[in-house]
Amino acid sequence: MRAPVPTPSLSDFVDKLLLLDRSFQQPGSGGEEHGFLEKLLVTADTAPVLLSYVDSAGRYRFCNQAYERWFGEKRELILGRPIQEVLGEAAYESIRGTVQAALSGQRMHFERVVPYRSGGTRMVRADYVPHLLPDGRVAGFVAMVEDITELRQGEQARRDHARAERLYAVSSALSQVLLPEEVARVVVREGAAALGALSASLALVCEEGTAFELSAAHGFPEGVLNESWRRFPIDTPVMYREAVRTGRPVLYGNLEAFLREYPEQAGSPALLGRAFAALPLRVDERIIGAFGFSFEHEREFSSEDLQFMESLGQQCAVAIERARLYAAERQARAEAEQLRDRLAAQTALLETVLQQLPVSVVIAEPGGRIVRGNAAVETIWGQPFVASANIPEYVAYRGFHPDGRPYTPEEWPLARTLLHGETVVREPVTVIHSDGSRHQIDLSSTLVRDAAGRPVAGVAVSTDVTRHHELQEALRREGDVREKLLGIVSHDLRNPLQAISTASHLLLSSAVPLAPPQRKWVTRIRTSVQRMDRLIRDLLDFVRIRQGGTLPIQRQPVCLEEVGRTAVDELQEAHPRRQLLLEARGETRGEWDPERLMQLLGNLLSNALSHGSEEAPILVRVAGEGTQVVLEVVNQGTPIPAELLPRIFEPFTRASEGSNALKGVGLGLFIVHEIVAAHGGHIDVSSSAQVGTVFRVRLPRVSPA
Template sequence: MQEPDSRPVKGSTGSEDRLSAAEFLRAHRETLLADWQQAVLEHLAGKVPPREPWLIDHLPELLSALADAVDFGSETLDERMEVAHAIARLDEGFNLGEVAHEYALLRRCILHRLEAQEQRLRPGDLTRLEEALDRVVTRSMVFFWDMKQRILQTLERMAEATLDDPDMETLLERLLTRLMESTLAVDAAAVMLLEGDELVVRAAVGLGTHEVKGQRVPVEHSMAAQAAVLHQPFLIRSAATDPRVLLDSLRQQDLRALYGMPLMDGDRLLGVAYMGSRTAFAFSDADTLLFRAVAQRASAHIARTELHTRERAARQEAERSLAQLDSLLDAAPVGITFLDTQLRYLRINDVLANLNRKPVEAHKGRPLQEMVRDGAGDAIERSLRQVLETGQPVQDVLIEGPDVKRGGIGYWRADYFPVRTRDGVLLGVGSTVVDINDYKRAEAALQQAVNFREELLAVLGHDLRNPLHAVNASAFMLGRFEGLDATSRRGVDRIRKASARMARMINDILDFARSRLGGGIPTTPQHVNMVELCQSMLEELQVAYPERPLTLEVRGGNLEGQWDPDRVTQVLGNLVVNALQHARNDTPVETSLTDEGTDVVMRVHNEGDPIPEHLLPRLFDPFKQSLTPDEGGKQRSLGLGLYIVHEIVQMHGGSVHVESTVERGTTFTVRWPRVPPPRGYLPP
């Protein structure tokens, strides 16, 4: 700046009409602040966000101080203002050139406003203003530089403390030691880390180190929690008597100033660091600035240590998981493999590698088609692609191929499933392959035995019919001979009963064989009257069992429908004969037919011992025997009769069930639908 011309001009009345620089600064303070702020923002050009409070900070006081310095001399300037401004800029990350440029812009804004005035300055005001500004700039630059060097030297020493990669507590104690060595007013310092709901002192130096280390403070009651919410440091001027200090050891050290700040990782509270002094009630701005730099570095080390700890734990867990996986792969009796999304092998065990006739190491990183033998790769790849495309497993895939170990054709069952991370990202596909050759051979042998048994039963049933017909015919002829005495006639009756029973048993055997070999018992439905069928069957049984009363009760007028008449009478005959075998000798066997709309219901009832509860779930299974001996000491065979009843009723689309109690006896209920099921119907 040059001193404005002070020579008299036309129209001038003297120096008393000149402009006072001090009054100019006071009168135009808000305008100068606005001009300066705009100039600074244009210079920064988006380097930092425009947060007005920190940008303006000490400038209003600086303009007022400059006005006073013009009036009373630059010796009146308070250096604490420049120090506070320099510390604020250090906190914001400004460099020395940027701070100097701020003052240069302020000088330019003042000059531009002065040039716009019509009045000239009083003699000497501009010089005094220049001297005041130069003093402010010089002191700010010197303090800023010295403080910057001090912080850099402290941080350099802190960096040296980390070279041997110490544990976190040792590292924090070294950082605090560097702080105490750089700040004479500090008598104690510590770092408290957040563990659950408590702050725990993990590193301490200076006074009370042994007493305070390891102590705990509930986080919700501490000043650190409030400081973490506000993201601001805290200052206590008399720690020995202040109730907000929760650690007794700090009070016992007669500390005065206690300055602390939260250790943050973004918005996450890591802990709190504090420093205390026995001599000072407040720390200097330089000391607090250095402490904040140390605390920020400590926060970075704590966060990095936690990250390394988590990474190390994750790596160890991954190594354990891989070791367990390798152990499983080696010990598993089935083939196991994992492939990536490009169907390249990642892991495979010996079982599956041997099936491909290549070593385990040869598979890693190689595509499926190169490793799978005998042309089976296409079918396997289709299943694997399906898993990758749908994200769903593909199970029970039968693989056939040459069995090198045993010769001939071999069989394996494969299951394919997606492999994902915990958050659902698809990594590839896994596969298990089970050797089912033994199972296939056992299944074939069993099926052969079953087929042989069924065929034997069918042949046996057919071949027994011819001699049985001869017995029946002979017994019939003997029964008509009038010269038989009573004893001979009873013998003939026993022959006829036995042959009738054998005929029913042979029919049951044949039907059983048909149901197992031919897909169900054949039926030929036709329009019939259920009453006539039942009467005919009961009359025939009454001849065979003349001493036992067999009754029929009919309820309803329409008892006609589409049924196979031979099968209906076979069902009734089996149920009635079964009832005769298990009823008391002095009680009748009662049959009833009921019209129930779309169905005709047949019930066969007898009095006698109830069916044991343990037999009821399997009552209609073939080839079972009661475990309860009858009065004669023999086991009561339930044979095939009830099984055949169940199969015939189901082929008609009906149902059969039984109720058996001591009080009400035993009742078999058969429900016959009037309309037959569709042709080709098989019961479920």
């Protein structure tokens, strides 16, 4: 049952009693300090509130009948006892400061929850009125205490009911929207209404966690929240930042407190109201943003206010997260539909391409079941496509190894790929068509894996290479004939050339001197014989290399400078109108084949004589560099075309530009390359109008291990 509220007349009555008491006492009268007051208080014995008189020692001198109902003791047992003994230590500690203030002469009024000795608590409203003597001393105080527990509970119940209705209204409004932007608008509108706020705003943390994005606002004048408020750094000094950083509500009961924290916002048109609050929006221990409010008047935020705001924030956070998930699911569904459409289109395109391919393609599942084959299967294999259910059923396909053995099902490349993960590249297989014709095919297979590396399919591709094999065989036979012919011709030409060379030598060394014209003719004959001998020697070396052999070399101590000088002197004698120079530096000795080095230098110098400028000298440079010796042959003239450089050392390579066309059969530089390779060296060429054409040979001094 709710205790009645004390009327002002009761308080006035007590004030009049105290005034009457002072009128009956004179300073220094020596009378009892509170006896008369106690007698006067008896008239209020039946008051519906606790009414008592406490002396300056803190002891009860009077208490009305209500004390018996509150504490369950006769008044006679209460009088004369200290306050803490009657109320209990816990209750006394809660009012100690107020008692001391009343005994010091201050009139006190308070409302608070007080725990009592008998157990439980009471919400009380109390007035302590000091009893002042004429000389100013405090004789005690009159206490009026009212139990307002039920009153406050009723008021709280009404507030809770109102807040529950407001939360329900918010929940109802949120249940009718789905998209994030719609939810944000409802959240700020309904949130402001539920709290009686002047304005409300919602800022969410972006996915990267580096900025706030203002999702919605309510109660602000048009145009106040400009573009700078749409997205701003997460460390901007605003209430949202503190709410997100601390995970707790941020409250400012007045404008002065707010501006102490955020002075830069003074005068901002977006600053509305006199009190402010920001709530973190939390979902599963994750803070997704903050909810901001401003209030028209200054206010104190009670624990009930805070609890209500947190409930509202939680409800809104869940709604926002739900809307986000819905939007994400909706987008994912749309993307899945688009992906399905693209996949269907790509599958159709792939099927079309697969059927048009000139090669046979067979696709099998990891367990071995063949699920697809294109139209080329029947053309290449000479039989219709067979969708085998497993690897043993691959017996439907017939083929033979190069040695004539038939393939077993497990030997097929596709089966080996599926069983062992083997990748097969162009394995030769012979198949026999229904008309009895034999065909050669190249068969390849590999696994297809998903993003996690799991096998999802095996693919076998076969190509009919019968015509290719036939052409290769024809080319091989043609090459054999050509190389045999070259070998025969080059070998048989050496005998008559040897005879011509001997005769020219005898004529030049005859005891009977030749006339100058005769000597000139014989010298030309001898030069041509030497050139033909080099060509025949190159041809013989080429045939040996093409038949699988290597250039034989006989290593012995050699001075490359001396070899170079001999080669230069011989060719200078044969070409007296051209200038050939030799430069040497450093140690140029090593272990090489001197005959092959002469052949190498002869070919390089002949190439330089054929293509170099007749007005410019040909330079041979020999330099010792540590463990190798470098030989360079340099000539001036028209540069070698850039497109020819990469294949200059290939056999039968010839230039094709007018008067600079390569002479001979195009084997000289090929033989040079092979001689360098046989010695474990390296050769390269560079050619430009500024520097000329430079062939650079690097030879290790000793044979590589």
